[in-house]
Amino acid sequence: MKILAFAGSTSSTSINRELVKFVLKDFQNEEINLIDLNDFSMPVFSVDLEKKGFPDEAHNFLKVIEDCDVIICSLAEHNRSYSAAFKNVFDWASRINVKVFQNKPMLLMSTSPGGYGGGNVMNTAKTFFPQFGADIKETFSLSKFYENFDLESGVINPEMLAELKMKIENFKNQVKTND
Secondary structure, X not given: OEEEEEEOOOOOOOHXXXXXXXXXXXXXXXXXXXXXXXXXXXXXXXXXXXXXXXXXXXXXXXXXHHOOOEEEEEEOEEOOEEOHHHHHHHHHHHHHOOOOOOOEEEEEEEEOOOOOOOHHHHHHHHHHHHHHOEEEEEEEEEOOHHHHEEOOOEEOOHHHHHHHHHHHHHHHHHHHHHO
């Protein structure tokens, strides 16, 4: 199984990237492509720029999705929505292929320092991603990242860890069923 993994953030200290990396430990026997949104930096989308053509990075983003079997991502929440960096990549890619996620099974996550765990961006993504070709199989939000996550150990809250492990197993079983 080829896994595409990413955080919806360009921060060098992204807590969402840390969550993705932790989850990927449960997929060690799979082929993993952990991408960095910084590698897909493009001008801010506008119809004026679109008339001049699409950036190679937008095509490259769609290609890494095409080449995977499943997607694991964790979205950063900025002011109750997607980060500007992720939204820009998404905007450009969706103008090339409205089914950005190409009907790939997805484990969708979010985390934040606050008690809602990126719940606003999670709710938005759960509503809209399926319209853009995401087959969301499982979701997980980790609240209070700095209290519930350790960079060495990962998720340290026992209840949250149990929930995450259950959702990872459910995701794996659903993906195997769809093979």
